[in-house]
Amino acid sequence: ALYSFPSNDNAGESISIGFDFPFYDEEYNSLIINPNGWIGFGSDADSWENTTIPSSTAPGPAIFGLWDDLNPINDNCNSYCSGNVYYYSNNEKFVVWFDEVAHWWNNFEDSYYDFQFILYPNGQIDLNYNTLTGTHSATIGIQDANGVNGMQVASDQSYLHDGLSLKFSQGP
Numbered sequence: 001a002l003y004s005f006p007s008n009d010n011a012g013e014s015i016s017i018g019f020d021f022p023f024y025d026e027e028y029n030s031l032i033i034n035p036n037g038w039i040g041f042g043s044d045a046d047s048w049e050n051t052t053i054p055s056s057t058a059p060g061p062a063i064f065g066l067w068d069d070l071n072p073i074n075d076n077c078n079s080y081c082s083g084n085v086y087y088y089s090n091n092e093k094f095v096v097w098f099d100e101v102a103h104w105w106n107n108f109e110d111s112y113y114d115f116q117f118i119l120y121p122n123g124q125i126d127l128n129y130n131t132l133t134g135t136h137s138a139t140i141g142i143q144d145a146n147g148v149n150g151m152q153v154a155s156d157q158s159y160l161h162d163g164l165s166l167k168f169s170q171g172p
Helices: none
Strands: 015-023 026-034 038-040 062-067 084-089 092-101 112-117 125-133 137-143 148-159 162-168
Touching: 015 084, 038 162, 062 092, 062 112, 062 125
Parallel strands: none
Antiparallel strands: 015 026, 026 038, 038 062, 062 137, 084 092, 092 112, 112 125, 125 162, 137 148
């Protein structure tokens, strides 16, 4: 299904995951998708600075796939918005797909990203990067609700590349 955003920095409606997803000793059955490359299980935040995590100033609890100043198609598009975000769920997985979503134009001209989040009922998270056109400088990782516990893969850097998959597993 197509996910719609009110603006280029704000999440749309909360949507059902289709199962209870375990994340940092909590279980969540719904989430929001923020246009700036992250999904969350709490309240929205319009921040796009892709800071270091874990941090209480970053959104949480959240999964940061490519946290940066992205500009997908939204209700208040500027001339450079591009790319849609889709989601799909069944009882085995929940998928969020950023399909050729544009970066905010300034200093990132002609930069588009194709990547997916996949959540599984056992708490596993897959981040799959198909193609990253142009340049990027993103924060990637996960953190809990208070920004105390988390795992940072990269912060504000061009760590990602085409065909990369990252897997996060929950502990026993």
